[in-house]
Amino acid sequence: MPVKGSATIGRVGLLPLGRPTFDVPYAEEKLAAMLAALDRTGIETAGSRSLLFDADATRAAIGALKGAGIDRLLVLQVTFTDAGMVAEAANAFDRPLAIWSVPEPRTGGRLRLNAFCGLNLAAHALGLSGRDFGHLHAAPDAPGIEATLAELLSGQRQAMPVEARAAIGDDxxxxxxxxxxxxxxxxxxxxxxxxxxxxxxxxxxxxxxxxxxxxxxxxxxxxxxxxxxxxxxxxxxxxxxxxxxxxxxxxxxxxxxxxxxxxxxxxxxxxxxxxxxxxxxxxxxxxxxxxxxxxxxxxxxxxxxxxxxxxxxxxxxxxxxxxxxxxxxxxxxxxxxxxxxxxxxxxxxxxxxxxxxxxxxxxxxxxxxxxxxxxxxxxxxxxxxxxxxxxxxxxxxxxxxxxxxxxxxxxxxxxxxxxxxxxxxxxxxxxxxxxxxxxxxxxxxxxxxxxxxxxxxxxxxxxxxxxxxx
Missing domain, CATH: 3.40.275.10 (L-fucose Isomerase; Chain A, domain 2)
Incomplete structure (x- = not known):
């Protein structure tokens, strides 16, 4: 059943980002689960449903989204990537932007996705350009994920600037x-x-x-x-x-x-x-x-x-x-x-x-x-x-x-x-x-x-x- 408020979110353009040096089969499994969670919300989506591994593929996907009549953009940060493509996507659209990264189990093995670090890089780049964005770091099977995604895409999980204070130490x-x-x-x-x-x-x-x-x-x-x-x-x-x-x-x-x-x-x-x-x-x-x-x-x-x-x-x-x-x-x-x-x-x-x-x-x-x-x-x-x-x-x-x-x-x-x-x-x-x-x-x-x-x-x-x- 669609989540409350999904109809007012409009059409969401998807950019699923990944890098082939990470665990690609695992990343594809996570992406499938992310897409399934989005589908359960009833929110209309457009764009790639496959991982975009390089700049050419991502630029082509951005170009396709420009003609898709999207109301907002969601970057699916499935593995670590640098911030270059997120910055380009932010410049390409004057629509609300959000990023969703996925955690991975702390099993003692390799860092298979490192998606949080990709989110971190993207947030820094967007902050430098003064671009507002929403963020979510959550598993696609987390309890209540559908409602959480609706919050993200309706602008309720925005990154809010943090004020610094004067240094007062005399050590x-x-x-x-x-x-x-x-x-x-x-x-x-x-x-x-x-x-x-x-x-x-x-x-x-x-x-x-x-x-x-x-x-x-x-x-x-x-x-x-x-x-x-x-x-x-x-x-x-x-x-x-x-x-x-x-x-x-x-x-x-x-x-x-x-x-x-x-x-x-x-x-x-x-x-x-x-x-x-x-x-x-x-x-x-x-x-x-x-x-x-x-x-x-x-x-x-x-x-x-x-x-x-x-x-x-x-x-x-x-x-x-x-x-x-x-x-x-x-x-x-x-x-x-x-x-x-x-x-x-x-x-x-x-x-x-x-x-x-x-x-x-x-x-x-x-x-x-x-x-x-x-x-x-x-x-x-x-x-x-x-x-x-x-x-x-x-x-x-x-x-x-x-x-x-x-x-x-x-x-x-x-x-x-x-x-x-x-x-x-x-x-x-x-x-x-x-x-x-x-x-x-x-x-x-x-x-x-x-x-x-x-x-x-x-x-x-x-x-x-x-x-x-x-």
Whole structure:
């Protein structure tokens, strides 16, 4: 039976987005369930009912929808995608826009969809352009999903902007940490991926914020240096990895060799350029052109307190550097990949690059391969339980802000392969979801153990940044 109010919603145009590097059969199963839930609402739909895997297919679908007389647009975020096509769709229609992403079970296996992260990227891009949007992160078989979809499509689940406050902290350690990063030198190796405005930066803005300078290097330079690493440096790096991880002999040894070489190559660049942090384009070229993952070396550099932000996220590198200074401990730049309102928890995750000191001591840290690209070296372990602080110097909605939050990593089984932890945030998960969407936050946040919120507030005040409390 159609849900109440479905007739007033009008015709809804559908854009089902996916990426072939994720679990396509599972994504197709989820899409079928999403479409079935929409059909049960009685809402009229138009557009593709198959996954759109690339820009050409999505642009063709957008073109078809322009002639379909739609009243609103619904992006079905079935797997992770970058924000490029959502931004194009938003520009193509002056109709109300909503995005629906689907969660996946925390089974300890690969992150099969990573749809929440795609929602996060899309929200950030829409926030930058000032575009209103509705959002939903829910399973297609969730109780009452039909009514929830009707709410989404009638404009009752809009992302509402979140106001920042003035920083008021006077913690001496926080002020000292802000001073310590003034004049920081960051090496950006390769450009951030297309469709990732979350990782974009402006040299003048970052210089004005903290006096930071950014040198822009090519990935080819890193690859060339890795190829020239001495046998002795390679042996030392392998010995360090072998001491930290089980299963090093179980992965492809030629690929492992190439991966390990990246660590002394980054260290050599650091010594020569006197860099404090790096922002590295970690995919696809490290796999497709070089033949080994940078994730494991990033973990090792992070443990040595040299932050290496993935996806060439320059502000992520500066964020991690400041949190590391405040915490006087390694920090981990992570994605938030799930929020579960019923369990009141979220999952923080990255491919396999958390510092080894963050591993749960009751678990075995293992060497593994990238789940999508199938190459080593990645570190795999659940994060240890304990109090954590989250931080991000954000550029969302066009205004620099310090984002500060806290939570507790719980003693839970590993949620997804790589490095991940189940977190109970200080803010209830349902409210946190609304806050992240409304603030249109970047998808990377830095995590460090301990409660450093007061010190970060003081650091923000020293840098002239308002504060958004997660």
């Amino acid at each position: 001496a350690d926080g002020i000292a940490a802000a001073e310590a990063i003034r004049g920081a030198r960051i090496a950006r190796i390769g450009k951030h991926p297309d469709g990732f405005p979350t990782c974009a930066y402006d040299k003048a803005s970052i210089a004005a914020l903290a006096g930071a300078t950014v040198d822009e290097l090519d990935l080819a330079e890193l690859f060339d240096r890795a190829g020239a690493v001495s046998a002795e440096a390679l042996r030392e790096t392998r010995a360090a990895a072998d001491a930290a991880l089980a299963g090093l002999d179980d992965v492809d040894q030629a690929q492992l060799d190439r991966s390990l070489r990246l660590k002394p190559a980054i260290a050599a660049l650091r010594a020569e350029g006197k860099y404090d942090a790096f922002a590295i384009r970690c995919w696809p070229e490290t796999f497709t052109e070089y033949g080994g993952a940078v994730c494991g070396p990033v973990s090792m550099m992070g443990e040595a307190r040299v932050p290496c932000a993935c996806e060439a996220d320059v502000y992520g590198a500066l964020t991690t550097l400041l949190l590391q200074k405040v915490a006087d401990a390694p920090a981990f730049l992570t994605d938030l990949v799930d929020l579960d309102a019923d369990d009141d928890t979220g999952v923080v995750w990255h491919c396999g690059q958390a510092p080894i000191s963050m591993a749960d001591p009751d678990a075995v840290a293992r060497a593994t391969i990238h789940t999508n690209r199938k190459m080593p070296l990645l570190f795999e372990f659940p994060l240890k339980p304990g109090r954590v602080t989250f931080f991000r110097i954000r550029q969302a909605r066009g205004r620099p802000t310090a984002v500060i939050g806290g939570g507790e990593v719980l003693k839970r089984p590993m949620a997804f392969t790589g490095t991940s932890g189940v977190v109970r945030f200080d803010t209830p998960a349902k409210i946190l979801l609304d806050r992240i969407m409304g603030a249109a936050l970047e998808h990377h946040m830095a995590l460090a153990y301990g409660d450093h919120r007061n010190a970060l507030d003081a650091a923000a005040r020293s840098l002239g940044l308002p504060v958004l409390d997660l």
